[in-house]
Amino acid sequence: MVRVLIPSIAVAAAALGLAPPxxxxxxxxxxxxPQFAFLTTDQLLxxxxxxxxxxxxxxxxxxIVPMVQQHLEHSGxxxxxxxxxxxxxIVHLDC
Incomplete structure (x- = not known):
């Protein structure tokens, strides 16, 4: 049982480690x-x-939030x- 389990764990770990991000x-x-039209695309990104x-x-x-606000302070x-x-x-850029 242990002989079968160890290779399976090794294969699973390798698959996770080699998975593309x-x-x-x-x-x-x-x-x-559209909601924040006062910001450019470059500013948002x-x-x-x-x-x-x-x-x-x-x-x-x-x-983070107050710092981002400070970065964009001149934009209001x-x-x-x-x-x-x-x-x-944080949710969509896969942080």
Missing amino acids: AAADESALLALQ REGYWACRAAASGMGSSQ ASLAVANRIVSTA
């Missing part, structure tokens, strides 16, 4: 564009990927806008 879905982030990197480095959304983005960008990015 999931692709980022920028379209979900860009779907926010830049802040989305920045939020993703920040989350991957261990920052929590309570830290509110905390609610920043929160929507961060949450959409």
Whole structure:
């Protein structure tokens, strides 16, 4: 029984380790564009990927959201806008 189980576990682990990474879905982030017309596509993507990197480095959304708002301050983005960008990015950009 053990002889059969160990190779099976090894094969499963190898398959998971060699699986291609999931692709980022920028379209979900860009779907926010009509709601936030005061932001450019570049701004949305830049802040989305920045939020993703920040989350991957261990920052929590309570830290990320105000920083995104600060990045977009000159555009008039509110905390609610920043929160929507961060949450959409974390879910759809495969952070």
